[in-house]
Amino acid sequence: MKHNVYVYIIIMAITTYLIRVLPLTLIRKEITNTTIRSFLYYVPYVTLAVMTFPAILEATQTPVAGGAALVTAMGLAWKKKSLFQVAVCSCIVVFVLELFLV
Numbered sequence: 001m002k003h004n005v006y007v008y009i010i011i012m013a014i015t016t017y018l019i020r021v022l023p024l025t026l027i028r029k030e031i032t033n034t035t036i037r038s039f040l041y042y043v044p045y046v047t048l049a050v051m052t053f054p055a056i057l058e059a060t061q062t063p064v065a066g067g068a069a070l071v072t073a074m075g076l077a078w079k080k081k082s083l084f085q086v087a088v089c090s091c092i093v094v095f096v097l098e099l100f101l102v
Contacts, residue, residue, distance in 0.1 A: 053070075056069065056070050057070070060094050060098060061098050061101075061102050062097070062098060062101050062102065064097065064101065065093070065094045065097040065098050065101065066094065068093050068094075068097055069090040069091075069093045069094045069097075070090075072089055072090050072093045073086050073087075073089070073090045076089055076090075
């Protein structure tokens with residue numbers, strides 16, 4: 001059983017290495033395809049959103065407070081408020097909701 005774990009780790013390491021190295025070695029010229037360029041442009045934003053969204057809901061004692069803070073933050077960001085204002089208002093929403101819900 002222990003032998004299989006090492007095999008799995010080695011296979012995952014090789015796979016991860018190849019995924020990161022092959023594009024660097026195979027693609028030498030500039031990418032001109034607009035679809036691929038736009039896909040690569042949005043990958044960091046999507047990755048950040050995928051990592052952040054669950055943390056917003058799980059960081060509070062109740063998911064309702066996290067969801068309300070998320071909606072508040074989205075509304076304030078839509079109205080082009082500063083990052084500080086968005087963060088403070090979201091924290092206040094979480095504080096007030098958890099004060100009354102828990």
